[in-house]
Amino acid sequence: MAPILASGGGCGRVDLVLATSKSILQIAKVLSGRQTEREVKKLLRHFIVHCMLVFDQVQRIRTLLAPENELLLRALGLFESLIALDVTSNHPYGRQEGLNERWDAMRTQNTDAKFAFASHCLALDQISTLHDLDESFHAWEDDVIAKYPEDGLDCSLGDYIPPKEKRPEPSYAVHTAARSMFKALARTTSCQCCTKHDARLCLRTYRTLEIYQGDDDETNDFEMLLSSHHDWQETHVHTIRKRVVRITVDNETQSLPPPKKQLDYQPMPVKSLCDQLRKMQQMALKRLEFKVENGRLLKLRSEKSKFHIDKSQAPMSLQQFLRESPRSLTEKTKRILAILLSYAVLHLHDTPWLQPSWNSSDIFFFQTLSSKNIPLRPFIQTQLMAVQDLNDQGQDEQKPQCNADDVEFLERDPDDMDPDDLDPDVLDPDEIFTDPDNIEHPFPTLVTLAIVLMELYLAAPFDILAKNRDLYFPDNVDSRTRSLDVASVFNEYKREIPQNSQFYYVIENCLDPRTWEDDDGRNLDDQALSVRIYEQVVRPLEDELCNAFDFIKIEELDANAEKLDFRSWGQPIYQHKEETSFRGTPVSLAEGVFSNQRHDWTNINDPASSHFPIPNFVSGRHSSTDSIMKDYLQWRLKHQAVLRKFIDPFLKQPPENPTKIAVLDSGVDDAHMSLDTGQIRLKRNWTTAKKKDVADNVGHGTFTASLLIDYAPGSELFIAKIAEGIPSPPEVVAEAIRTAVDEWKVDIISMSFGYPTNQMEGYDQLEDAILYAHSKGVLLFAAASNSGANLDRAYPARNPHVICVHSTDSNGNRSKFSPTPLAQDSNLATIGEAVESAWPTKLCNIKTNSRCVQWKSGTSFATPILVGIAAFILQYARIHLPDKAYVLNRQEKMKSVLLKISDKTQQSIARDGYSYIALNLFADNLFGKSKVFIDETIGELLKR
Incomplete structure (x- = not known):
C-alpha cells in the first residue's frame, strides 16, 4: 500500500x-x-471495532463527503490524536x-519486529486520553448514522432510527380509478341470467403509472377474475382518467414513461x-380486455392469458392459510403481504371493492395450472351489485343510520355510563365522557387492517388470538365497540410484537381514531385520508421490508412478489430462465427472484470424498463492494455490539475461567496478524511426527481459527491439526478429542469437517471419543455438510452427542448448499455465506x-461462528450467573439457550426449517432485552 497524501482535497482525505x-x-x-494490562487491552479491542466502523461508514458515504465535511475532519482529528508517532x-x-507509510514497510517483518514497532505507535500511556477518544469515536459513529442513515440500525448502540430513503410516492388516481371501474x-x-356477479380484484401496489393515450390522460391497469356462475375468467381492465391531484410525500416528483401508441x-x-x-369460455388461454372511459365499459381485443389458474382447485383464503399452514408464513412473505394489504386500504377505502366488514377470509390465493404453485398474488372478493344498489349504498354511506339504542347511547348523561363499556387499558374514560362519539372508529376498514396485520405477525387468526387470551366477542360485533375489542386483543399481545417494529407502530395508528382526524377533530376527506394512510401505514411497512431485505425495491414489488410460492415458505416459483428477471437482468432459478445478482457461493466438493466441506467460489475472490459481503460485515458488527455491552464492562481483569476451545482443523498460520492476539495457548499436530509443526498449508484451519478470535475474543484456543487437505482417519481424530478433553480441559470442540459415512475403519473409536467428551461435559460442534438435499448430514455432525451446524445468509435464509432440516431436530444454523x-x-x-483475508461460504464456517456464540453464552453465565454457569456444559442446556435466542417471540417458528442463531x-x-430479563430467562432454562 503506497502512502496516502491528504493534500488532495476530499478524495485524498477520504483515502487517508x-x-x-x-x-x-x-x-x-x-x-x-x-x-x-487489562484496561489497555480492553481499550485496544474498542479501537479495533472503531476502526472497522470508521472504515465501513466512510466507505459507504465517500461520494457524499466534501473536502471540508465536518464528520470527515473529525475522524482525521481523532486518528491524529490517537497516534503517538514522532514525525517531521x-x-x-x-x-x-x-x-x-512505515506500517506498510513492516508488513514483511516477523511478528516480534511488528510488535516492537507497534508499541511506539499509539498513545497507550495516556489512559484518560484513550477513554476520551473512545467516547469521541462512539459520538462520531452516532452522528454518522444520524446524518447518513443506512438500514436504521446504529451498530454501536443497537438503536433503531427510522430510515430516510427517498421513494417515489404512489398515485392517488388509483382510488378514483377503482371506484370508476366498479361502477x-x-x-x-x-x-x-344469474343471481349475482362476483369479482376478485388483484391487490397490488399499482406503483407503475403508465400513459395509455395522449399526454393529458393517465391509466391504471387492474387485473381481476370475473364470474357469473363460479367459472372464473381472467380479466384485464384499463381505466382512463384526466389527471388528478397526486399524493405528495417529501416534496418528491415522479417522471412519467412515454405514452402508449393509439389503438388501431x-x-x-x-x-x-x-x-x-x-x-x-370458448376461447381457451385468452383473457378479457376492457377499458373504462367516461364511465363506460368498453371491450378491447382479447389477449393471451397470463395467469392460468387451476379451476379444479378451490382457492385458499388468507384465513385458511393462517389456520392450516401458519408455518408457510416467513418474515419476507409476512412483510410483503402487509404492504399489499395496506395498499388495498390506500387504494380501495370508501369504494365498493373494500367493504367495512372485510377480513382475511375475503383475501384469496389461486393455484396455477402449470406449476401447481400458489403465487404470492392476493385477490379480494366482492360482489358486483346493480347500479341502483350501488347508489343506495352510496347514500347510506353518506348518512350513517343509527338505531334507537345508538341514539340513546349518544345522548345519555356521562354519569350514567356503564363502567363495563370501557376498557381502561385502551382509552381514557375522561376522553370518552367528553366525546361519546369517539368510541366508534371513523374508518372501519383500518380497524380490519389492524386485525389482519396482527394475524400476519402472530401467524394466527384473530379469533384464536382472542381465545388464547380468554377474550370472547359475539359474532355480530357492535360496530361502535369493534375498535375497542380489537385494541383489547392488541393490548394482550403487545409484548409479542417489538415496539421498534413497524407492525407495532402501524397497528397502533390504525386503531387510534385521532390519527384519522384533522386539527379540528373532523374526519379527513378522501384526499387527506389517502395521504395520511400512506404516511402512517403504508410507508412504515415499506421501510421495514426494505430494511430487512435491502435488495427488494418497492417499485418492483408487484412483479416480483407473484414469483414467490406462498405455500412453500416464499420460495421462488420455477420458470424458464429467460422468463425470470429482476431489475431487467436475467437470473437463474437457483438464485431466486430477489437475488440481486448475487454470486453463486456453492461450488461444492465431490460429496463422495471425505474432504472438508469447503465450498470454493466459482469466480474466486470477490470485490469488497458485493452487497452480501457488506451484509456479513454489518452482521459481525451487530454481534460485537452485544459483546461490548454485556462482557467488556464487567471484565476489569482477565477472566479467571476463560472459555477454552479446541479447534480440530488443518492447522493455523500463527504468524498472521489477525491470529497474533495471545489467545492461542497450545498447538499439536496429529498428521506427522513433527508434533509442534501446525503450519496451515490449505488455509481452512487459519480461516476457522480467525473466526473464533472474532466471535469469542475472550477465549483460549487449542489448535489440533488433524488434516492436511483431507481429515485424518477417524481413530486419529478420536485421539485428538481425548487429548482436548483430558489434557487441555476444554469446554468446546469445534470440528469443521465431515465424513460421508460412518461405515469405515476406526469410526467406532471416534464415536467412543465423542461419547467420552459428552460424558465429561464438553460441547462438540460439527459442520453439517455442503451437499444440499443430495446428501444428509455428514459424520460426526450426525452423532446425537454433537451439535450439528447448518448455514444461512445474513438474514437467516437457508443456504442452498446446507442440508435439508430434519423433522425431529432443532436444526441449529447461523451465518455461513460470504464470510x-x-x-x-x-x-x-x-x-x-495486503490484509491476507478471503471470503468463503460453507457450513465449515458457520460452525466456528456458532461455537463463538456458545462461548459468549458460557462467558456471560460465568460473569452474571456464576452459580449456574457450569450447567451450560451440558449439551441440552446449551441448545435450549441457543434455541431461546432463535425465538423472536412466543409465536416464532423455524425459518426454512432452521433455528437461526444471531x-x-x-x-x-x-440480548436486546433488559439484563434482568436475560438473567431470569437463562436462569430459568438452567434449572436442573
Whole structure:
C-alpha cells in the first residue's frame, strides 16, 4: 500500500481515513495479543471495532463527503490524536501519513519486529486520553448514522432510527380509478341470467403509472377474475382518467414513461357482462380486455392469458392459510403481504371493492395450472351489485343510520355510563365522557387492517388470538365497540410484537381514531385520508421490508412478489430462465427472484470424498463492494455490539475461567496478524511426527481459527491439526478429542469437517471419543455438510452427542448448499455465506491482498461462528450467573439457550426449517432485552 497524501482535497482525505483505519486496526490487533494490562487491552479491542466502523461508514458515504465535511475532519482529528508517532511533517495529518507509510514497510517483518514497532505507535500511556477518544469515536459513529442513515440500525448502540430513503410516492388516481371501474362493471350486470356477479380484484401496489393515450390522460391497469356462475375468467381492465391531484410525500416528483401508441381499432361498448363471460369460455388461454372511459365499459381485443389458474382447485383464503399452514408464513412473505394489504386500504377505502366488514377470509390465493404453485398474488372478493344498489349504498354511506339504542347511547348523561363499556387499558374514560362519539372508529376498514396485520405477525387468526387470551366477542360485533375489542386483543399481545417494529407502530395508528382526524377533530376527506394512510401505514411497512431485505425495491414489488410460492415458505416459483428477471437482468432459478445478482457461493466438493466441506467460489475472490459481503460485515458488527455491552464492562481483569476451545482443523498460520492476539495457548499436530509443526498449508484451519478470535475474543484456543487437505482417519481424530478433553480441559470442540459415512475403519473409536467428551461435559460442534438435499448430514455432525451446524445468509435464509432440516431436530444454523476471515500469508499475494483475508461460504464456517456464540453464552453465565454457569456444559442446556435466542417471540417458528442463531441488540432478540430479563430467562432454562 503506497502512502496516502491528504493534500488532495476530499478524495485524498477520504483515502487517508480509510488507510489509517486499516493500519491502526492491524496495529491494535498486534498490541492486544501481547498486552497484559487489562484496561489497555480492553481499550485496544474498542479501537479495533472503531476502526472497522470508521472504515465501513466512510466507505459507504465517500461520494457524499466534501473536502471540508465536518464528520470527515473529525475522524482525521481523532486518528491524529490517537497516534503517538514522532514525525517531521508540519502537515495537520502528518502522523497518519507517516504511520501508514512505515506500517506498510513492516508488513514483511516477523511478528516480534511488528510488535516492537507497534508499541511506539499509539498513545497507550495516556489512559484518560484513550477513554476520551473512545467516547469521541462512539459520538462520531452516532452522528454518522444520524446524518447518513443506512438500514436504521446504529451498530454501536443497537438503536433503531427510522430510515430516510427517498421513494417515489404512489398515485392517488388509483382510488378514483377503482371506484370508476366498479361502477362501469356494475352497469353491465343488470341481467336476469344469474343471481349475482362476483369479482376478485388483484391487490397490488399499482406503483407503475403508465400513459395509455395522449399526454393529458393517465391509466391504471387492474387485473381481476370475473364470474357469473363460479367459472372464473381472467380479466384485464384499463381505466382512463384526466389527471388528478397526486399524493405528495417529501416534496418528491415522479417522471412519467412515454405514452402508449393509439389503438388501431374501435373499442366496443359492453352491454352485458354475462355475454362476454360466456363467449370467453370458448376461447381457451385468452383473457378479457376492457377499458373504462367516461364511465363506460368498453371491450378491447382479447389477449393471451397470463395467469392460468387451476379451476379444479378451490382457492385458499388468507384465513385458511393462517389456520392450516401458519408455518408457510416467513418474515419476507409476512412483510410483503402487509404492504399489499395496506395498499388495498390506500387504494380501495370508501369504494365498493373494500367493504367495512372485510377480513382475511375475503383475501384469496389461486393455484396455477402449470406449476401447481400458489403465487404470492392476493385477490379480494366482492360482489358486483346493480347500479341502483350501488347508489343506495352510496347514500347510506353518506348518512350513517343509527338505531334507537345508538341514539340513546349518544345522548345519555356521562354519569350514567356503564363502567363495563370501557376498557381502561385502551382509552381514557375522561376522553370518552367528553366525546361519546369517539368510541366508534371513523374508518372501519383500518380497524380490519389492524386485525389482519396482527394475524400476519402472530401467524394466527384473530379469533384464536382472542381465545388464547380468554377474550370472547359475539359474532355480530357492535360496530361502535369493534375498535375497542380489537385494541383489547392488541393490548394482550403487545409484548409479542417489538415496539421498534413497524407492525407495532402501524397497528397502533390504525386503531387510534385521532390519527384519522384533522386539527379540528373532523374526519379527513378522501384526499387527506389517502395521504395520511400512506404516511402512517403504508410507508412504515415499506421501510421495514426494505430494511430487512435491502435488495427488494418497492417499485418492483408487484412483479416480483407473484414469483414467490406462498405455500412453500416464499420460495421462488420455477420458470424458464429467460422468463425470470429482476431489475431487467436475467437470473437463474437457483438464485431466486430477489437475488440481486448475487454470486453463486456453492461450488461444492465431490460429496463422495471425505474432504472438508469447503465450498470454493466459482469466480474466486470477490470485490469488497458485493452487497452480501457488506451484509456479513454489518452482521459481525451487530454481534460485537452485544459483546461490548454485556462482557467488556464487567471484565476489569482477565477472566479467571476463560472459555477454552479446541479447534480440530488443518492447522493455523500463527504468524498472521489477525491470529497474533495471545489467545492461542497450545498447538499439536496429529498428521506427522513433527508434533509442534501446525503450519496451515490449505488455509481452512487459519480461516476457522480467525473466526473464533472474532466471535469469542475472550477465549483460549487449542489448535489440533488433524488434516492436511483431507481429515485424518477417524481413530486419529478420536485421539485428538481425548487429548482436548483430558489434557487441555476444554469446554468446546469445534470440528469443521465431515465424513460421508460412518461405515469405515476406526469410526467406532471416534464415536467412543465423542461419547467420552459428552460424558465429561464438553460441547462438540460439527459442520453439517455442503451437499444440499443430495446428501444428509455428514459424520460426526450426525452423532446425537454433537451439535450439528447448518448455514444461512445474513438474514437467516437457508443456504442452498446446507442440508435439508430434519423433522425431529432443532436444526441449529447461523451465518455461513460470504464470510470474511484470515488466510495464510504464504498463500496470499501481498500486493493484491495486503490484509491476507478471503471470503468463503460453507457450513465449515458457520460452525466456528456458532461455537463463538456458545462461548459468549458460557462467558456471560460465568460473569452474571456464576452459580449456574457450569450447567451450560451440558449439551441440552446449551441448545435450549441457543434455541431461546432463535425465538423472536412466543409465536416464532423455524425459518426454512432452521433455528437461526444471531446475536444483536434488536428488541426481539434475547440480548436486546433488559439484563434482568436475560438473567431470569437463562436462569430459568438452567434449572436442573
